[in-house]
Amino acid sequence: EAGVAQSPRYKIIEKRQSVAFWCNPISGHATLYWYQQILGQGPKLLIQFQNNGVVDDSQLPKDRFSAERLKGVDSTLKIQPAKLEDSAVYLCASSLGLVRPTEAFFGQGTRLTVV
Amino acid sequence: DQQVKQNSPSLSVQEGRISILNCDYTNSMFDYFLWYKKYPAEGPTFLISISSIKDKNEDGRFTVFLNKSAKHLSLHIVPSQPGDSAVYFCAASDLGGNQFYFGTGTSLTVIP
Numbered sequence: 543e544a545g546v547a548q549s550p551r552y553k554i555i556e557k558r559q560s561v562a563f564w565c566n567p568i569s570g571h572a573t574l575y576w577y578q579q580i581l582g583q584g585p586k587l588l589i590q591f592q593n594n595g596v597v598d599d600s601q602l603p604k605d606r607f608s609a610e611r612l613k614g615v616d617s618t619l620k621i622q623p624a625k626l627e628d629s630a631v632y633l634c635a636s637s638l639g640l641v642r643p644t645e646a647f648f649g650q651g652t653r654l655t656v657v
Numbered sequence: 658d659q660q661v662k663q664n665s666p667s668l669s670v671q672e673g674r675i676s677i678l679n680c681d682y683t684n685s686m687f688d689y690f691l692w693y694k695k696y697p698a699e700g701p702t703f704l705i706s707i708s709s710i711k712d713k714n715e716d717g718r719f720t721v722f723l724n725k726s727a728k729h730l731s732l733h734i735v736p737s738q739p740g741d742s743a744v745y746f747c748a749a750s751d752l753g754g755n756q757f758y759f760g761t762g763t764s765l766t767v768i769p
Contacts, residue, residue, distance in 0.1 A: 546700070575756070584661070584746055584759030585701070598756055633700055645691055646757065648700030 544568065546649035548634050554655045560622035563652045567615070567636030573597075574611055575646060576619050577633040585633055591617065624656045660684045661749050663760035671768050676734040678763050680747035683728065687749040691757065692721060692732050695744045704745075705732070737767045 547566040555561050567574050572593050577585035588607065589599040593614035602609070606625070611617040621628055631653050635646040662681045670676045680690075688709035693701035707714040707721045707730070714721050720733045734741055744764045748757040 548700075582761065584663075584748075584761045586759070587756045590756055635700070645703040645706055647703065648693075650698070650700045 546634055546636055546647055548632075548649035548652055550652055551650065552653050552655075554657060555624055557626055557656050558623040560620065561624055561654060562618050562620045563632050563634075563654075565617045565619070565634030565649060567617070567634070568647055571636035571638055571647075572614070573637045573639050573646075574617050575633075575635040575637075576609055576617070577635065577648075579631045579633055579651070581630070588619070588632075621654075624654075626656050629654060629656045659761070660687075661747060661758045661760040663745075663747060663763050665763050666761070667764040667766070669766045669768060670737045672739055673736045676732075676737045676741065676765055676767065678732040678734075678745050678747075678765065680730045680732075680760055681728060682730075682749050682758075684749070684751065684758075685728065686751040687758075689750050690721070690723060690730050691748045692719075693746045693748060693759075694741075695746065695762070701746055734765075737765075739767045739769050741765060742767050 549564050574591045576588045579585045588602045589609045590597045591611040594611050609619045631651040633651045635648040637644050637646040691706040692704040694704045695701040705716050705719050707723050723730045744762045746762045748759045750757050
């Protein structure tokens with residue numbers, strides 16, 4: 543079974559530039575998550591999709607971050623414009639859970655450095 | 658507001674001995690708990706879970722204990738192996754909740 547695929551693995555950009563990350567979840571997984579993990583901290587949820595609908599985006603900085611999940615499969619997360627404090631690993635995860643959370647499977651993440 | 662806390666940033670254990678990783682939570686509505694293991698440059702991988710109707714769950718060398726009254730869970734690894742060296746995160750969610758709340762992680766080093 544293929545895992546969660548993310549690209550790119552690494553990205554370095556200057557502040558005020560824009561960047562986009564892509565995620566392909568495990569086939570059949572209805573729920574998709576984007577997490578931000580700052581160095582030394584645990585993953586923090588940015589947005590959660592169930593199929594192609596947003597379930598929770600309460601911690602997404604909507605003035606600069608946006609995400610979509612077209613057709614309920616792949617997802618992209620965009621930052622525009624980036625700030626220095628956005629430097630982090632961005633993790634995509636997916637799970638089967640429809641009624642309640644089940645274990646989520648994570649991709650390898652995209653390490654973003656904003657300089 | 659950190660609802661899930663791992664107060665030990667690091668732990669070193671001799672190979673063959675027991676590793677005990679601890680996790681505390683503040684939200685009494687949490688009823689499902691998970692442990693994840695993370696190697697450098699990789700995403701977290703699911704290790705073991707426990708629901709609040711149990712106080713113990715075992716999977717091979719890994720056992721998770723849940724003390725609901727103390728809002729505390731622990732992960733026991735017996736015997737510890739060098740390949741267990743990684744960062745371990747605990748996470749929690751509540752019934753009907755939509756997200757996992759993660760702790761800050763404990764870096765385990767198993768010394769050969």
